[in-house]
């Protein structure tokens with residue numbers, strides 16, 4: 001939502017383009033250390049982890065009359081860089097860190113086993129409120145191209161007169177290739193996008209953008225090859241498996257099939273998101289939205 | 305196409321196929337340690353060796369592409385000499401490994417452990433002698449590096465360099481003293497490591513692992529003053545739930 005809105009604003013106001021996604025903390029750290037000249041291009045949106053954390057400690061805390069100081073906000077992530085991200089500056093919407101503890105998928109497995117849960121025998125249940133039922137757009141965030149597709153679902157809807165039957169699937173940005181390009185005609189304007197995963201590919205693309213060899217308005221970067229499904233915090237598959245099965249593609253398949261099965265596939269149609277905007281944030285890009293959901297970056301001087 | 309024999313049976317495979325892939329295509333698994341498809345074909349660990357007619361020594365199957373010069377050759381994938389060599393390779397690795405397996409993050413999910421079992425390593429101290437003692441690098445927020453469990457396969461080095469184009473870890477020193485670490489023995493936290501963890505998922509052993517924060521979660525759950533709220537990323541569900549990891 002916020003990201004799609006920021007993109008539309010940047011295009012309308014002639015701000016810095018291409019806009020680059022900021023959901024992957026490994027990538028953000030890479031940008032700060034290796035390509036600081038692109039920091040103005042980075043979306044000011046916090047990552048989903050930090051946004052959810054911020055909403056929990058502001059809106060949800062208030063709604064349930066809980067002092068944010070008494071909330072321990074835990075995230076379960078396919079990612080190790082999230083452990084670093086929770087300690088970043090400008091990530092404390094309620095005056096306390098948005099997220100307190102970030103554990104990986106592997107650590108969750110340990111906890112499930114230690115707690116004696118026979119996970120596979122448990123019935124499926126919904127998550128509790130807040131933010132219980134994610135949209136299909138949220139589910140595909142885990143695969144390379146998914147963040148771009150989610151943003152496009154909302155941006156195209158918005159730019160083409162908010163028609164309920166605006167396009168859902170943007171197949172050109174899907175798949176495990178390291179660098180992908182696509183062009184969309186959105187309400188008469190051509191929108192050119194690029195999607196990269198694996199930082200070696202990010203380096204290639206950014207160098208081309210810098211040299212003027214590539215002209216795009218919107219770039220999605222995920223630090224891990226194939227995106228979060230192949231994140232550094234995921235269950236480890238031995239080389240024996242990795243050498244013969246493309247785990248990036250297999251895991252992505254699982255997410256896209258979940259997306260197809262969802263009734264709500266666009267972020268702006270999600271009842272939870274609607275509620276949070278209606279009762280708390282106001283409009284995307286509002287003052288409150290900026291206070292709670294956006295952040296800032298600065299160059300780092302670590303040795304390369 | 306090249307016509308070869310694997311354990312006496314004739315096969316015809318595409319030229320350029322490695323011995324390892326040729327075997328795999330025909331239902332035979334050759335163990336590997338250092339080979340990681342697309343990024344690490346360095347023939348270093350020699351766990352994948354096979355006997356090939358006409359060759360004077362054993363051949364590393366992961367890096368040997370079959371060509372017309374191999375026409376008619378017979379490849380023995382599990383002969384006594386091969387099995388003995390693989391076992392000895394493992395015992396040599398163990399001779400410089402701290403073998404603290406019971407308290408290891410990767411216990412039960414370690415490629416070295418699995419191979420020792422597969423190849424019947426019955427004496428883990430077969431080669432006694434000096435062992436390196438390395439400091440554990442706990443400087444980063446996201447992971448630690450314990451070179452006392454490292455087998456120098458260089459898969460992490462390849463992941464950092466080839467997938468990520470970063471290359472903040474590499475081999476320092478030589479021979480027995482070889483250590484995978486940062487330039488000038490720097491702490492990982494002082495390098496431009498981006499904390500992606502691709503090195504961890506590439507590691508066959510427990511040398512690299514995330515920092516375990518689960519105790520903090522248990523503590524919060526037990527604290528009556530605290531309200532614990534949890535969120536999960538979508539990708540988590542795509543690797544979770546495998547019977548092999550959850551009991």
Ligand code: SF4
Nearest residue numbers: 464497498500501503
């Ligand atoms: S966490 Fe990522 S950047 Fe850091 S050493 Fe490992 S592979 Fe390299």
Ligand code: FES
Nearest residue numbers: 338347349350366
């Ligand atoms: S796997 Fe072939 S030499 Fe290591």
